[in-house]
Amino acid sequence: MNLLLIDPSELSAPDRVWLTDRRAVHIREIHQAQVGDRLRAGMLNGLIGEAEVLNLDASGVELALDFSQPRQSPSPLPVILVLALPRPKMLRRVLQAVASLGVKEIWLIHSYRVDKSYWSSPLLDAAVIHEQLLLGLEQAGDTQLPVVHQRKRFKPFVEDELPGLAAGRQAWVAHPYHAQPCPAPSDESALVAIGPEGGFIPYEVDKLNQAGLKSLSLGSRILRVETAVPVLLTRLFPVS
Amino acid sequence: MNLLLIDPSELSAPDRVWLTDRRAVHIREIHQAQVGDRLRAGMLNGLIGEAEVLNLDASGVELALDFSQPRQSPSPLPVILVLALPRPKMLRRVLQAVASLGVKEIWLIHSYRVDKSYWSSPLLDAAVIHEQLLLGLEQAGDTQLPVVHQRKRFKPFVEDELPGLAAGRQAWVAHPYHAQPCPAPSDESALVAIGPEGGFIPYEVDKLNQAGLKSLSLGSRILRVETAVPVLLTRLFPVS
Structure with missing residues (x-):
């Protein structure tokens, strides 16, 4: 603390x-x-x-x-983070890490390779999520509470909400195939989506691409979400 | 896997x-x-x-x-990672993450703010460490096993071994004060040291600086070691 x-x-x-x-x-x-x-x-x-x-x-x-x-608090990261719901135990750590890194807007979404039972976890209760976010803020010395949204259905989110979130900013999905080279770190606003263990399925990648997200490779190694998130945010944003 | x-x-x-x-x-x-x-x-x-x-x-x-x-396996990171021993539960996750990121040489060292009891943990047994490294390699799709060294005394390590390890490469300690700006990512060999929760004490930072390590800031946020490691490695090395 x-x-x-x-x-x-x-x-x-x-x-x-x-x-x-x-x-x-x-x-x-x-x-x-x-x-x-x-x-x-x-x-x-x-x-x-x-x-x-x-x-x-x-x-x-x-x-x-x-x-x-x-x-003042440290500067927030100008990013919207879209995460396929991690398994509950990992979710806690990911929320803490994400809050400590300065992310202020998080969308937890369903995906084909997310076990449906994860959505019933008590760790998704607002009070539990709030507590993990506080732990991340206390770690980083930040006071600005992130907002966490939950979307249990992939298609309505990606068709109806994601294009609006992606509009006017760089928007990326971490995906190794047909990927653009990683841009240089920049302070500009961005949206990034990270898939579940095993990755988004091709149908989902297509839908994400249609919503305006370009594929971005993090390299030849497959990383767990708790490692991929800090790597991706560090690639996209400069030290602050 | x-x-x-x-x-x-x-x-x-x-x-x-x-x-x-x-x-x-x-x-x-x-x-x-x-x-x-x-x-x-x-x-x-x-x-x-x-x-x-x-x-x-x-x-x-x-x-x-x-x-x-x-x-072939993905390319290794040309880095020597010196880590103040994390608390045992975190050590497991850190070893997995570090192995998945391609680090091949890890030195776990003592530091003033490392609880001495951590050194008695069964999680430091060679077999347990080996298992965590395998999990990280299986995750990342890598076959090259990292080597983990343990040094229970800070001063002999920093005075007698560290200068030799740091020689001929960029050598850094993650430390927010009197820090150099972070260099651009490069494929050149580097050594990086990361402190315990609460950081290295000033005496230790002095000793690390004397051993040839320059202070490097990761920004205004204080990150847990499991988050700081991927951030630091991503700052120092390009996507591969």
Whole structure:
């Protein structure tokens, strides 16, 4: 936890918060904070400042927030990420990684090689997804919460919604065949789609191409989605 | 498993192998292979060819290997990766990811912020490390086994071994302060060191700098090692 994230709804006064959840445990046990210590803290979807420990005991931690020298979050990546739903255990890690990398818009979609049972996983509950995103933001020192959409049907998404999302930006599907060379990193807005284990099937690649996505090769190695995502985002965007 | 990897010691005849372990289960249950099916197969540290299913039942799978149209593994990354030992659960994933990305030389080292108990983990046993590396190779379709070294003492490694490893190549430590700008991707040989959660301490960064490693920033976000590794390797090396 490189940044303590506070939701505005948690404030008991404009500059006071009382935490009792995993953050309190982390402050006590990992940071081993003492009364008077100052921690990096951010308001969810807001600025970054500091929090001073006023009280701490086994029941929780009381903090005084100080935004007198506010800082901005790191720049977001100007990308829309479309991901074939990974298996649930991997989804957690992927959401954390994606949030830590600065992605702010994620579409989880169905695909032929996505096991239908994945869509019933409790890990797709909004509260669980929210928690993974927070973990990624806390890791990266970012306050801006990504938005995650879920689309359980491939065809309506790709026909009705994807062309609008892809319009006006570079749009790519990671796919090794008939691929364009990878462009140089750029700050311009982009959309990227990454398939499931085993990849999108040819019908799906056709539909994605028709929606305006060009095929992009990540090289001769087949990577797991949790590795492919950072590789792809690093190829497309410069260091920031 | 995008490539079935066979160790030469497993052959019962020059072109025959009988598998009974997780690979047999995978061929039966995930590939749902039938007698006569052909799978992509590679010899560990050798070429890539095909394997034909001769027999399969609950006890195992018999394969006939065919290297009449042999192919090479994807190119290795010309990198020496020095990693502060991650916590054991993450180590497994990191080794798989690193192997899938084509790293062939890995040094796991101690650092002030590495919990000493990590060095007693059964996940550091050679057999367990070997298995994670195989999983990464199977994922990426690579046959060339990486070599993993373990160094439980930071100072002797950095003073006595690291300067020799760094000599004659670009050598970097991922560290946000006093950092050089990231170079353009290049095929030249490099060494990169990545710290533990919380980073290398200033004393360690000084020692790494003295050993010839320049500081390199990955940007304003603090990434977990499993995300930082693919980002860093993608920054340093071109698509291949």
